[in-house]
Structure formats: C-alpha cells, structure tokens
Amino acid sequence: MSEPARGDNPLRDAQDRRLPRIAGPSGLVIFGVTGDLSRKKLMPAVYDLANRGLLPPGFSLIGFARRDWEDEDFSQVVHDAVKEHARTPFREEVWQQLAEGFRFVPGEFSDDEAFKLLKSTIEELDGTRGTGGNFAFYLSVPPKFFPTVVQQLKRHGLSEGQGDSWRRAVIEKPFGHDLASAQELNQVVHQVFRPSDVFRIDHYLGKETVQNILALRFANTMFEPLWNRSYVDHVQITMAEDIGIGGRAGYYDGIGSARDVIQNHLLQLLALTAMEEPASFDAKALVTEKLKALTAVKLPNDLGRHTVRGQYTHGWQGGTEVCGYLEEEGIDPASKTDTYAAIKLEIDNRRWAGVPFYLRTGKRLGRRVTEIAVVFQRAPYSPFDTTDTQELGQNALVIRVQPDEGVTIRFGSKVPGTSMEIRDVTMDFAYGESFTESSPEAYERLLLDVLLGDANLFPRHQEVEESWRILDPIETYWDKHGKPEEYTAGTWGPKAADQMLARDGRSWRRP
Amino acid sequence: MNIDLTDTTSSRINSALVQARRATGTPAVGMVLTLVIVTDEGNHYDALKAASEASKEHPSRTLVVIRRPGRSPRDRKIARLDAEVRVGGDSGTGETVLLRLHGELSSHAHSVVLPLLLPDAPVVVWWPEDAPDHPGDDLLGQLAARRITDAQATEDPVATLGLRADTYTPGDTDLAWTRITPWRSVLAAALDQKHATVTSASVEGEAYNPSSELLGLWLAERLGVPVERQVSEGPGLTAVRLETADGTICLDRADGSLAELAMPGQPDRHVALHRRETSELIAEELRRLDPDETYASAVKYGVARLGSKAPAARTKAPATGGKAPAAGNKAKADSVRIDQAGTAAPAAGTEPAPDGNSGADGGSGGGSGKKKSAPQAVKRAASK
Numbered sequence: 001m002s003e004p005a006r007g008d009n010p011l012r013d014a015q016d017r018r019l020p021r022i023a024g025p026s027g028l029v030i031f032g033v034t035g036d037l038s039r040k041k042l043m044p045a046v047y048d049l050a051n052r053g054l055l056p057p058g059f060s061l062i063g064f065a066r067r068d069w070e071d072e073d074f075s076q077v078v079h080d081a082v083k084e085h086a087r088t089p090f091r092e093e094v095w096q097q098l099a100e101g102f103r104f105v106p107g108e109f110s111d112d113e114a115f116k117l118l119k120s121t122i123e124e125l126d127g128t129r130g131t132g133g134n135f136a137f138y139l140s141v142p143p144k145f146f147p148t149v150v151q152q153l154k155r156h157g158l159s160e161g162q163g164d165s166w167r168r169a170v171i172e173k174p175f176g177h178d179l180a181s182a183q184e185l186n187q188v189v190h191q192v193f194r195p196s197d198v199f200r201i202d203h204y205l206g207k208e209t210v211q212n213i214l215a216l217r218f219a220n221t222m223f224e225p226l227w228n229r230s231y232v233d234h235v236q237i238t239m240a241e242d243i244g245i246g247g248r249a250g251y252y253d254g255i256g257s258a259r260d261v262i263q264n265h266l267l268q269l270l271a272l273t274a275m276e277e278p279a280s281f282d283a284k285a286l287v288t289e290k291l292k293a294l295t296a297v298k299l300p301n302d303l304g305r306h307t308v309r310g311q312y313t314h315g316w317q318g319g320t321e322v323c324g325y326l327e328e329e330g331i332d333p334a335s336k337t338d339t340y341a342a343i344k345l346e347i348d349n350r351r352w353a354g355v356p357f358y359l360r361t362g363k364r365l366g367r368r369v370t371e372i373a374v375v376f377q378r379a380p381y382s383p384f385d386t387t388d389t390q391e392l393g394q395n396a397l398v399i400r401v402q403p404d405e406g407v408t409i410r411f412g413s414k415v416p417g418t419s420m421e422i423r424d425v426t427m428d429f430a431y432g433e434s435f436t437e438s439s440p441e442a443y444e445r446l447l448l449d450v451l452l453g454d455a456n457l458f459p460r461h462q463e464v465e466e467s468w469r470i471l472d473p474i475e476t477y478w479d480k481h482g483k484p485e486e487y488t489a490g491t492w493g494p495k496a497a498d499q500m501l502a503r504d505g506r507s508w509r510r511p
Numbered sequence: 512m513n514i515d516l517t518d519t520t521s522s523r524i525n526s527a528l529v530q531a532r533r534a535t536g537t538p539a540v541g542m543v544l545t546l547v548i549v550t551d552e553g554n555h556y557d558a559l560k561a562a563s564e565a566s567k568e569h570p571s572r573t574l575v576v577i578r579r580p581g582r583s584p585r586d587r588k589i590a591r592l593d594a595e596v597r598v599g600g601d602s603g604t605g606e607t608v609l610l611r612l613h614g615e616l617s618s619h620a621h622s623v624v625l626p627l628l629l630p631d632a633p634v635v636v637w638w639p640e641d642a643p644d645h646p647g648d649d650l651l652g653q654l655a656a657r658r659i660t661d662a663q664a665t666e667d668p669v670a671t672l673g674l675r676a677d678t679y680t681p682g683d684t685d686l687a688w689t690r691i692t693p694w695r696s697v698l699a700a701a702l703d704q705k706h707a708t709v710t711s712a713s714v715e716g717e718a719y720n721p722s723s724e725l726l727g728l729w730l731a732e733r734l735g736v737p738v739e740r741q742v743s744e745g746p747g748l749t750a751v752r753l754e755t756a757d758g759t760i761c762l763d764r765a766d767g768s769l770a771e772l773a774m775p776g777q778p779d780r781h782v783a784l785h786r787r788e789t790s791e792l793i794a795e796e797l798r799r800l801d802p803d804e805t806y807a808s809a810v811k812y813g814v815a816r817l818g819s820k821a822p823a824a825r826t827k828a829p830a831t832g833g834k835a836p837a838a839g840n841k842a843k844a845d846s847v848r849i850d851q852a853g854t855a856a857p858a859a860g861t862e863p864a865p866d867g868n869s870g871a872d873g874g875s876g877g878g879s880g881k882k883k884s885a886p887q888a889v890k891r892a893a894s895k
Contacts, residue, residue, distance in 0.1 A: 008706055010733050011699040016805040018692045018795070022700040050783070053693055056700055057772045058780040093769040094783040130777040132704070 023451035025056050025132035027101070027125055029118070031109070031149055032141035033063035033074075037172070041203075042138065043078045044085040045443035050098050051088040052440075054448055058129040060101030062121055066108055074104035087441055101129050109141075109148045115156040122158070133165030136199075136450050142251075143174060143185060150192040159192045169193045170450055172201050173264050175461075177255060178475065179468035186461045195461060199450050204265045204370075205457040206442030206449075209405040213272045213372070214281075216399070216407065223397070226376065228351045233377040233394060234504075235357045237269050238511055239401075240365035242317060244489070245339070249330030258309070258341035258471060261361040265370075267294065267467045268459060269401070270357055273372055274347050283455035287463065294466040296349045303477040305503065308485065308496045310340035312364040315489035322364060322489045338484045339363045342497045343474060344504075356504065360497065364489035369511040370401040384420060391423045396509075406430035514596040521626035524594050528606055531598035542570045542605050544797065545629045547636045549576045549620070549651060557789070558639040559607065564790030569797040570605045572629050576651070577609060578617035590616040592623060621650040628654065633800045637793065640664040647680025656800050659793075661686040668721035669814055672728075676810045681802035687721040688806045689792040693784050694726060694748060697762060697772065705774055707755035712738045715752075717745030726751065727817050729809040738817055747786055 012019070028046065030038055049055050063074045079099075083090055103121050107114020125131045137158075139149055150169065153159040161167045169189060176182030189198050204210055217224060226232070239261055245252045252260065271290040278285040300306035313324035326333050340362030347357065376395040389412070396410040406429050413425040449457055485494040492510065501507050512534055514527045546566075548558050555577050562573050581587045591613040598606050610623055628634055633656040636646070642660035643649040652658045662671040662685050675685060702709075712730045716723030726748065727738040734753075743749045746767040753760040758775030762782070770784040 009699065009702045010709075010735075011695070011702050011730075013733070013805060016695075017799055017801075018689075018803070018805070019696045019699055022696060022703070024700075025704055053696060053783070056704070057697065057782045058778070091783065091785065093785060096769060097781040097783045100781060128778045130704075130774070130780060 020052070020054055021448070021452060022054055023056050023059070023448060024134065025058060025130055026134040026136065026451050027060035027062065027122070027129075027131040028136050028138060028447070028451070029062040029064060029122075030138045030140055031064045031145075032139070033104075034065045034067060034077075035140050038140050039077070039081040040085050041441070041443045042140065042447070043081040044087065045441055045447050047078075047082040047086045047094070047098065048088050048441065048444050049448055051086075051091060051094045052444075055098075055451075057097075058101065058131060059098070060103065060125045060129050060131050061098070062103045062105060062118065062125075064105045064107070064114070064118060067104075067106055069104045069106060071102055071104050075099050075102045078102060087444075101125065109145055109152060112152075112156075115152045115158070119156050119158055133161050133163070134167075135161075136168040136170055138170040140172060143176070146171065146185060147188045150189055154192040166197065166453065167193070168197045168199060168450060168453070170199045170201060174255065174259065175200060175264070175464045176468065177259055179465060179472050182461075182464055182468050186465070190461070196455065198461070199446075199455065199458045200461075200464065201443075201446055202264050202268055202459055203442040203446065204401070205268060205459070206444075206446040207401055207405070208440075209399060209401045210269065210272065211457070212407075213269075213399060218277050227374075229353055229355050231376050232352075232355050233375050234355055234506060235270075235273060236373040236375065236509055237266050237273070237357065237359045237371075238373070238509070239265055239361045239370040240368060240492075240511065241361075241363050242365060242368045242490075244312070244322060244364050245325070245328055245331075249328055253331050253335055253337050256309070256338040256341070257361050257363065258338060258343070258475065262341055262343065262359055263467045263471045264459070264464075266359045266361060267297075267470065268463070269372055270294075270297075270345070270359065271463070273374070274352055274357070276351070281456070283458075283460075286456060287460045290459075291462055291466060293347065293349075294463060294470065296347050296352075297470050298346045298348045299470065299473055300344050300346070303474060304481060306344040306500060307474055307477070308340075308342045308494060308500050309338035309478055310362065310487045310494035310497070311335075311337070311484040312339050312362075312489040313486045315364075315491070317364055317490035318367070324486075324489065325363075336483045338478070340365070340484070340487060340493045340497070342493065342500060344500070345470070358501065358506075358508075360493065360508070362487075362493050366490065366492050366510075368403065371511050372399040372401070373397070373509050373511075374399075375506075375509075384422060388420045389422045391421075393424050398509075404430065512598055516594040516596070518591050519594050520592065521623055524596060524608060524610075524627060527594075527596045528598070528608070531596055531606070535599040542572050542629055542632065544569060544571045544632050544800070545574065545627075545634045546571045546797070547574045547576060547624055547634065547651060547655065549578075549636060549638050550640070552577055552579065554639055555609070558637070559609075561789035561793055562637075563607070564788070565793040565797060566605045568794045571797070572605050572627070573607045574624055574627055575607065575609045576620045576624065577611045578620065579611055579613050580617040581614050587614050589614040590619075592616060621654060624651060625654065633657070635659065635797060635800065637796075639789075644674060645678040645680075646683055647678065652680075656682055657796070658683050659686060659796055660684075662721040663687050663690075668719050669724055672721055672724055672810060672814055676813060679807055679811060681804075681807070684796060684803050684806055685721075685725075685810070686789070686792050686796070688725050688803070688809070689795055690722045690787065691726045691729075691748070692795060693787075694751065694762070695729065697770070697782055697784065698730075698751060698753070701753075701760055701762070701772060701774060704777075705755075705757075705760065707757055707760075707775075709734045709736055709753045709755055709760075711736050711754045713741055713750075713752045714738060714748070715741040715743045715750040716748040718742045720745070720747060723748055724814055724817070725809060728812045728814065729805070731817060732809050732812040740817055 030042060032038060046061060105114055105118045105121055122135060126133050137153060139146060141149065159167055176185045217227065271293045275289040275293040278289045311325045314327065315322060325331060325339050326335060342360035345357045345359065374397045378394055382389055392412045398408040400406050409427045410424055412422045415421040415423050446457060485496050487494040498508065512531050514531055516523060516527060546562055548562060550558050555575050559575055566573065593611040595609040608627065612620055612623065634654050635657045636651050636655040637659040639661060646652040646658040646660055662668045662675065665671040712734065714723050714727040723740060727740050731738040749765060750761065750763040761773040762770055764770035764784050768785040770782045771779055772782050773779045
C-alpha cells in the first residue's frame with residue numbers, strides 16, 4: 001500500500017496496527033446525486049465509513065443535481081438513504097458530525113453559475129470545515145455528460161488543487177463501448193485530470209473475495225505450484241444474474257452483456273487469476289502484471305465456434321413469470337442485443353499456454369452468482385477400477401465472489417462402506433463463517449481508497465483499453481454474423497453454450 | 512441446543528459438542544479461535560453476552576470457566592466438573608461451553624480446558640475481572656496467544672497498570688487500552704493534518720479510569736513530552752490537549768459521544784467518539800492476535816513518569832522548548848535506543864525516576880516548577 005508521507009507524525013507507528021487508515025482532510029462532490037447508485041450505495045457507504053471512524057473530522061459531502069433543493073432537503077434525502085441502506089446501525093452523533101458538512105448545489109452541468117456556486121461552496125468548506133482544498137469529484141452521471149462536466153470543472157479552476165492539495169475524479173463504467181470510444185473518453189478526462197488522479201470504479205474489485213484472490217494465490221504455498229498448465233485443465237469465470245434489464249432499457253439495448261460485464265468485471269477477474277506475482281503490492285506493480293496477462297490474451301481463430309451469445313425469452317424464473325427481452329419495455333422488438341455471452345480465451349504465455357479460460361455472463365439465468373472455477377486435470381493414472389471412480393469428477397478450486405463469498409475445493413473421497421467407491425466431496429471456506437459481518441461493502445472500501453489516494457483496486461486506462469482490444473473483434477464478428485440464440489429465462493443459457501464446451505470435451509459447472 | 516452434563520469430564524464434553532453439532536445440522540464450522548473466559552458465578556452472564564456478540568464477527572468456541580472453590584472444608588475437598596454445552600440459537604455463531612469447576616478442581620482449570628481447545632486455532636484468555644498478577648505465568652494464560660485483562664475492573668486501576676507493566680509478556684493486552692483506540696486514531700489523524708511539534712500534553716478524565724493514564728502514557732512515550740493527568744467528572748475520558756508552538760490541539764468530549772476537535776488555524780469540527788460496548792472491545796481484541804507492541808511500550812513507560820518532564824533520555828528531545836529544535840529527530844532516535852538499553856541496564860532507566868516524581872509534585876502546583884526540574888535531570892544524567 002502506498003502510504004502518503006506520514007513518517008513525521010510521531011503518533012503513527014507501523015507496529016501500531018490498531019490505528020485504522022483514516023483519510024486526510026477531504027470532501028466528496030457527487031454529480032448526479034439524485035440517482036439510484038448515489039442513494040443506494042454512495043450515501044450509505046459515506047455514513048458507514050464515518051460510523052467506523054474512517055473519515056477525517058470535517059469531511060464534507062456536496063451534492064450536485066438539477067433539483068431545487070436547499071442544504072436541508074439534501075440532508076433529508078441522505079438521511080433517508082442512510083436509514084434505509086446503511087450497513088451499520090444508525091447513530092445520532094455520527095449523523096450529526098456528518099450532516100454539518102452537507103451542501104447542495106443546484107444546477108445543470110452546462111450552467112456556469114452553478115459551477116461558480118460549487119467553487120464558492122468548496123472554498124467555504126475549506127474555511128469552515130477544514131477540508132484543505134482536497135476534493136474528489138464523483139461523476140455518477142451517464143458518460144455522455146463526462147466531457148461537459150470535466151470541461152466545466154477545468155474552466156472554473158476546480159480540477160487542480162492549490163499547493164499540495166489534490167483533486168481527483170471518480171468515474172463509473174461504462175468506460176466507452178469499444179476501443180475508439182474508450183480512448184476518446186480517456187482523452188477527455190485526462191485533458192483535465194492527470195491519469196493518476198482518475199479513479200475508475202469497478203465495484204467488483206472492491207469486494208473482499210476478489211482481493212482475496214491475491215491473498216490466496218500469493219500468501220499461500222499450497223496453491224501456486226498447481227496454478228499452471230501442468231495441473232490446470234481449464235478455468236471458468238461466471239457472472240450470472242437472475243434479474244432482467246429492469247429499468248435500464250435505454251442503457252442496455254445496443255450495449256449487451258459482453259460489453260456490460262465481460263469487458264470490465266470478467267476480464268479483471270481473469271487478469272487477477274492469471275497474472276504473475278507482482279513485485280510489490282502497490283498500484284503500479286499490480287497494473288504491470290495485470291496488463292501483461294491481458295496483452296497475452298489470444299482470441300480463438302474461429303469466433304463462430306468458440307463464442308456464443310443469447311437472448312432470454314419469456315419463462316419462469318425462481319417462481320415468477322417473467323417476460324422475454326424483446327418484450328421488455330423500451331426494447332426494439334428486432335433488437336440483436338445479447339443478454340448472454342460466453343467466450344473462450346487463451347493466454348499465450350509459459351504458464352497458461354493451452355489452458356482455455358471460459359468466460360460467461362448473462363441475465364435471467366438460474367440464480368445470481370459470480371465465481372471463478374479453476375478446474376484441474378484428471379489424475380494421469382488411477383489405481384482404482386473405473387467402476388470405483390465412476391462418480392469422481394475433476395478436482396476444482398472455486399472462488400465464490402458473490403453471494404455467499406468463500407472458497408470451495410472439490411476432491412474425491414472414499415464413500416464409507418465395504419466397497420471402494422470414490423465420490424466428489426467439497427471442502428468449504430465461507431467468509432460468512434470465519435469473518436462474519438466484518439466485510440465492508442465494496443463502495444466503502446473504494447471510496448476510502450479514493451480519499452486516501454490508493455489506486456490498487458482501480459483499473460487503469462491501459463487496462464480498459466486492453467480489454468476493449470480483446471472484446472472488439474468478437475463484437476464485430478457478432479455484428480456481421482447471425483443473431484443471438486434464444487434461451488428460456490431461468491435456465492443456464494442457450495444450448496449453443498453447452499455445445500461450445502462439449503466440442504472441447506468439457507462442460508459448464510452448475511454454479 | 513443445550514446439553515447439560517453433571518459430574519463429567521472433558522472427553523464427554525467433547526462428544527457432546529460433536530453430538531450437538533450433528534443435531535443442528537452443521538457438522539463443519541469455520542471457527543477461528545478458542546476464547547476462554549475465566550470468571551465466577553456472579554460475572555459470567557455479562558461476559559458471556561459480550562463474547563457471544565463478538566463471536567458474530569469472530570466465530571469461536573467460547574469456554575467459560577466458572578470457579579466454585581466452595582466455602583466449607585468439605586466442599587473444598589471434592590472435585591467435580593459440571594458443564595453446559597450450547598450450540599446454535601442464542602449462543603452466537605460458534606459453540607459455548609460453560610464449565611463449573613467445583614472444589615479442588617477450581618485450581619486445575621487448565622486440565623479441563625486443554626482438551627477442549629480447537630485444534631490448530633489460536634487461544635485467547637480473557638479475565639473480565641480478577642486477573643492473575645502475572646497473566647503470562649498463569650497456567651491458563653500459558654495456553655493462550657493473547658491474554659486480555661481489564662484494569663478498569665480492579666480496585667486500584669493505576670497500581671494495576673504498574674503491575675501489568677512489570678509482568679508484561681508478549682500477547683498481553685488490556686481492555687483499558689482497547690477503549691482508547693478511537694481517541695488514538697483521531698489524535699493521530701489530527702497530527703497527520705498538522706505537522707507541528709508538540710511541546711506538552713494533558714489528558715483529562717474521570718478518576719479511577721486507567722484509560723486516561725494509558726492514553727497519557729502513549730502520548731508521553733510517542734511524543735517524548737510531559738503529559739499531565741487531570742481529573743474531571745467524566746464520563747470516561749473527557750479531553751486531550753496537545754500544546755504546539757501555534758496553539759493548542761484540543762479534542763474535547765464532554766458528553767461521552769460527540770467530541771469536538773479544535774486545531775489552531777482550522778475551524779472546530781465534530782467527531783463522533785462514542786463509548787463502546789464490551790462486545791465491541793472484545794471484537795477489536797480478537798481481530799489481531801499478534802503481540803501489541805505499542806501497548807507494551809506505552810504501559811512500560813510507567814505511570815510514575817507521567818506528569819514529569821521527559822526523563823533523562825528524552826530531555827534532549829525538542830520538548831524542552833528553546834533548545835535547538837532542529838536536532839529533534841535525532842534526539843528522538845537516540846531516546847528510543849536508550850530506552851531499549853534502559854531495560855537491560857536498570858541504572859540508566861531508574862535514575863531519572865526520583866527527579867520525575869518531584870517534577871510531578873511540583874507540576875501540580877504550577878507549570879513553571881516542572882520546567883526547571885528538566886534541565887537538572889539532563890545535567891545529572893550527563894554527569895553519570
């Protein structure tokens with residue numbers, strides 16, 4: 001972890017591990033503060049951080065939106081959001097401490113007056129709350145507004161701090177919809193903010209389990225020797241959702257699941273699973289290794305045989321009747337957008353050559369689950385009869401990212417009894433059992449990291465661009481060839497996906 | 512489910528635990544540690560309640576050792592073990608065993624506890640009150656990676672701190688220390704924001720509140736400045752003041768929940784600093800099981816040296832004021848080294864103590880008295 005220069009503080013000591021990392025004096029500005037994300041995730045995360053004593057005294061929150069609100073109205077909105085969604089119990093004194101720092105700036109993004117007001121609000125907070133000119137701008141707005149907002153910030157001198165104070169920009173996915181648009185977006189943001197001051201939120205990376213991939217791989221000795229082509233048969237990375245597109249028709253149609261999920265979440269999980277050991281645990285070393293893994297990714301030659309996309313149709317999902325994608329409100333009935341995508345990738349390096357990585361994601365699948373399954377090769381020789389081992393599958397190590405976070409190892413064990421019969425059993429480590437209730441929400445961790453300036457858990461622009469470079473040829477191929485195959489809502493995706501693995505002599509795990 | 516066992520043995524308790532686990536349908540549990548609570552009939556309820564609450568964060572096997580030595584000589588001669596096994600339900604996420612040790616058995620608790628420890632998992636012993644004088648030497652304490660005492664629960668908390676310092680063994684820790692973590696983190700954050708040299712400090716809190724002393728010890732040890740202990744009405748700690756050249760950094764908590772942080776050149780701000788429940792303290796203790804070296808150096812600093820000017824080894828530090836503040840860093844490094852040497856060669860360490868005491872006495876009369884004693888200490892240490 002990169003620690004800011006605190007060496008001269010006599011009260012800090014590396015030995016003293018009880019003292020938490022508290023962010024320095026700072027504030028947060030949220031654009032699009034009326035949105036869902038802001039109410040359900042950001043505001044509760046700010047409160048939870050304050051409740052855990054991790055925010056600096058005087059931390060301030062500025063909301064910016066097109067509403068005719070006073071500070072008090074804003075405060076009430078945050079209050080309701082916190083009461084409803086916060087993870088930790090509501091405490092009046094924490095709330096009081098926080099609420100003193102709430103400000104609201106009404107206005108449109110093109111409105112110069114509003115940004116002038118924002119600037120004076122920031123200056124006022126520096127004076128009354130001691131935020132020290134350090135502000136993070138959270139752009140919780142659709143990407144088409146990014147250029148306007150960052151240009152406005154620049155024009156009003158908000159994008160650069162005075163002296164050694166900092167200004168940071170936080171942006172949410174989507175980071176473009178192909179390589180060209182991603183580069184354009186990066187250019188727009190980097191014109192105003194330095195690349196190291198731009199934090200791209202991929203909330204998956206804030207999850208404890210994802211961080212645990214690194215601990216599992218690099219803090220233990222028993223897994224790493226097996227973590228290569230000599231022992232691993234293939235890797236499956238799954239992110240399944242049981243929900244449909246909900247109210248996101250406008251965003252989703254034309255984007256599809258591959259761009260929405262594979263490009264960022266799944267390729268990040270792939271990079272963390274496949275990368276070599278970083279030289280250290282700081283942002284730069286991590287990016288270097290992740291980039292190396294991503295640049296080594298090779299697409300299959302025949303995209304038609306090794307990629308599949310699907311679209312859900314009317315069906316029953318978990319006991320409720322749900323409509324098909326084309327029947328969803330606001331969707332073009334002729335839409336070719338994929339709600340399911342499965343692709344096969346290979347990583348061309350010494351560790352992974354010849355080991356396929358199967359990535360799949362979809363909406364309205366059997367249940368909500370995200371997991372990484374490393375499936376090992378069969379034992380090269382078995383002293384047992386084939387009848388004894390009939391029910392023995394391949395060993396597997398499964399990292400469950402959500403829900404029910406944990407790690408499962410599957411291996412063969414003798415069934416008690418007189419005959420020799422070997423069957424798969426699982427050994428399970430559940431976060432919920434060993435570290436109950438202490439897991440902070442992903443957004444808590446990520447917001448705190450933004451304020452601390454710790455970029456470990458944020459994808460850098462090179463990674464984003466590299467991911468598009470992987471996905472773009474697939475999207476182009478899909479555009480030109482055929483249309484998504486239909487699958488019934490509530491099942492595990494189209495038949496073609498099963499056939500795609502069957503061709504390689506493998507099958508999907510049922511997560 | 513609950514299983515009551517009368518006149519039993521550890522192995523029967525073990526099979527009852529397995530039986531209870533099977534019956535509740537959770538044969539595999541991810542318990543991370545064994546928590547042994549040593550207490551008596553009157554206090555076990557509260558302690559167990561706190562532990563169950565904490566076990567939500569750290570699933571554990573909780574062994575409650577309740578000693579019942581008996582009053583009459585006949586009672587004292589018998590030795591009987593009664594146990595109550597609780598799994599699932601109200602007992603938190605782990606398993607709880609109440610062990611009642613009658614008669615002579617009450618002085619052989621370790622023989623009952625040893626077979627019941629979880630394999631390969633760390634052991635924590637907690638004495639909610641009446642801790643042994645030397646926890647690290649105690650037969651139960653020896654089983655543990657971490658020994659938790661509570662100076663607050665003793666009759667003379669300040670004297671207890673001295674005892675804890677004398678008998679400190681790596682792995683010891685005290686709830687009076689745990690209670691001040693939020694204070695310490697806010698104070699550290701305050702100095703993160705303002706890199707000023709602190710010249711003196713004061714800690715204000717209730718009488719008989721060892722946390723106030725510990726916070727003072729920590730400040731004195733880290734900053735190398737005299738720390739004054741002031742008594743207030745409470746509740747608990749009420750204020751900490753750090754004097755710097757620019758003015759006073761003051762963290763003031765009058766009502767036990769919301770504190771005010773005042774820093775020179777900066778607006779006053781509110782900080783939530785509520786007094787925490789025992790369960791939260793235990794949960795914090797269980798989070799890290801390695802020796803708490805910061806606690807060790809704070810408690811070893813010695814309450815007697817508190818109000819005094821920095822002792823001989825430290826008077827070279829910038830604390831003395833006018834003298835060459837530029838040499839501050841070097842002096843501090845020196846003082847640390849000397850401090851370590853001090854434990855090996857008592858002569859260097861004990862020498863300034865008498866001076867320190869007189870300084871403290873003078874200090875209660877007025878700040879100026881203290882200032883004079885310091886240079887004297889320098890001279891005497893130098894002449895040695």
